[in-house]
Amino acid sequence: DTAVSQTPKYLVTQMGNDKSIKCEQNLGHDTMYWYKQDSKKFLKIMFSYNNKELIINETVPNRFSPKSPDKAHLNLHINSLELGDSAVYFCASSQEGDQPQHFGDGTRLSIL
Amino acid sequence: SQQGEEDPQALSIQEGENATMNCSYKTSINNLQWYRQNSGRGLVHLILIRSNEREKHSGRLRVTLDTSKKSSSLLITASRAADTASYFCACNQAGTALIFGKGTTLSVSS
Numbered sequence: 001d002t003a004v005s006q007t008p009k010y011l012v013t014q015m016g017n018d019k020s021i022k023c024e025q026n027l028g029h030d031t032m033y034w035y036k037q038d039s040k041k042f043l044k045i046m047f048s049y050n051n052k053e054l055i056i057n058e059t060v061p062n063r064f065s066p067k068s069p070d071k072a073h074l075n076l077h078i079n080s081l082e083l084g085d086s087a088v089y090f091c092a093s094s095q096e097g098d099q100p101q102h103f104g105d106g107t108r109l110s111i112l
Numbered sequence: 113s114q115q116g117e118e119d120p121q122a123l124s125i126q127e128g129e130n131a132t133m134n135c136s137y138k139t140s141i142n143n144l145q146w147y148r149q150n151s152g153r154g155l156v157h158l159i160l161i162r163s164n165e166r167e168k169h170s171g172r173l174r175v176t177l178d179t180s181k182k183s184s185s186l187l188i189t190a191s192r193a194a195d196t197a198s199y200f201c202a203c204n205q206a207g208t209a210l211i212f213g214k215g216t217t218l219s220v221s222s
Contacts, residue, residue: 004154033209041198043155045209056209090154098142098204103154 003027006091006104013081014112021076021107023091031055031097032074034066035090037106043090048097049074055097086111116144116201116213124219131188133216135201136181142204144177144184149198149215158186158199191220 004025034046047066048056063079092101119134147155174187198215
C-alpha cells in the first residue's frame with residue numbers, strides 16, 4: 001500500500017492553463033507538505049499544513065493555492081501556468097514538523 | 113536561505129568501497145536528517161540525528177554530527193550498485209520548515 005500517493009505522475013500542459021495535483025497519505029500523519037524540485041534537484045518547501053491548517057507559506061506566487069479538505073489530503077491548484085513552473089512537485093507528510101517525512105513519487109509538470 | 117550544503121556534489125566509487133558525504137549548515141538546529149532519492153522517485157528518509165547526539169548507525173549507514181563545526185557526515189560502508197542515488201541532508205530548526213541541501217549524487221559501479 002502506497003503511503004503517500006500523488007496524481008497525476010506526469011502533467012504536460014500549455015502555458016496559461018490551470019491544473020491541479022492531488023495528494024493523499026494513509027499514514028495518519030498530522031502534517032503535510034508541498035515541495036518543488038527544480039532541474040538541478042534543489043528541493044524547496046512551498047507549503048505546510050497541520051491538521052488542515054496552513055502553517056508554512058513560503059514565498060510562492062499566489063497562482064499556487066493549496067487546499068486541505070481533511071488531514072489525509074493536500075491538493076495543489078496552479079492557475080495561469082508559466083514556463084518557470086516546470087519542475088517536479090513532491091507531496092510529503094510527517095507526524096509532527098520535526099519528524100521524518102514520507103514523500104510521494106512526485107508529479108512531473110512540463111509547460112509547453 | 114539555504115541551510116545544508118553537501119560535499120562533494122558528485123561521487124563515483126566501486127562496489128565494496130565506502131562512500132562519505134558531508135553536510136555543512138549555518139545556524140543552530142534541532143535535528144539533521146539524511147534522505148536518499150533514487151532516479152525518478154521521491155525522497156526516502158534514512159536517519160535522523162538530534163542536536164544532542166554525536167553518532168547514529170543504521171545497517172551500513174553511519175551518521176555523525178559535530179554541532180561545534182556545524183557539520184554532519186554520512187558514511188555508507190561496503191557500497192552496492194543499489195546505493196546509486198542522490199543523498200540529501202536536511203536541517204530542522206524549531207518552528208521552521210525542513211531545509212534541504214542540494215545533494216550529493218553517488219554512483220556505485222560493479
